[in-house]
Amino acid sequence: MINRKILALFWGILMLGSIFLVIGAIRQSTWLQGYGFAVVSCVSEQTVVRMAQTAGMRGAGEREFDSEDIGMQIVYQLAKRSIVKVSAKDAAGSGIIWKIDDGIVIASNRHILMKDVEAVIVFGNGASVTADVIGYSQQYDIGFVRIQEADVTDHMLREIYEAVPVLYETDSEEARAAFHSEYADRRVLQVGALMDGHTASLSAGNVTGLAFVPLFNTHVLVTACFSRAGMSGGGVFDEGGHLIGMISGGEVPDEAQRREAEVTYSIPPSLIAAEYEMITNRED
DSSP: OHHHHHHHHHHHHHHHHHHHHHHHHHHHHHHHTTOOOOOOOOOOHHHHHHHHHHTTOOOTTTOOOOHHHHHHHHHHHHHGGGEEEEEETTEEEEEEEEEESSSEEEEEOHHHHTTOSEEEEEOTTSOEEEEEEEEEOSSSSOEEEEEOGGGOOHHHHHHOOOOOBOOOOOSSHHHHHHHHHHHTTOEEEEEOOOSSSSSOOEEEEEEEEEEEEGGGTEEEEEEEOOEETTOTTOEEEOTTSOEEEEEEEEEOOTTOSSOEESEEEEEOHHHHHHHHHHHHHHHO
């Protein structure tokens, strides 16, 4: 597994380095031309479809993109390699590649995983594998599954990328104020798994802040960005491709005809990391 992990790390570093170089070039070009990164609030369904279509960096002859579009499309190329579909009995949603070590560990929502001891994981290329539910939090909407080392192939490792989380704290007013100072109104991309093979599960928006939500029994990341069924367990990524939250719910307007939240609640990565450590300690 060590050689496989080195292989996965190599591919990850190569892709991450390329992405940061391109994003850096885009930002430098943007500064020179006098443009700025504008805050984009909830995008429409039509915009989501367009983003999915253009995320492959189509040629200049088909459509001219500004640096803002291109930067977020690059983030999408990285983020989608960290997201998988998770199915357990009659529940289905998304998951995040949390750790490539002793197999592949995937973080998802407790409300998806707690109905079974196994889950089916589907990667972006359509390949599927069975994973074991290794535990879930007793107080937060967090759970984990592991694809056993024997089931991990080199091809699988080349297709995925371990998410890079930002482990900000939320347990004090000072910590929350520091987060707000750095991230308020920052652009984000929310990415979920493809539920039916062709419907785009992504949206662009901005960070609102951190808020205590009784349903989740903790302070959660709040984004002005829509989410739909199936995106639960997916990730919220900043402009550098870093994971800053795991989608867990949201607010659906009373008059809405479709079950799509216009405000999304996401679990901070620091809580995911703490729960994973507790679960692995119990395993030992």
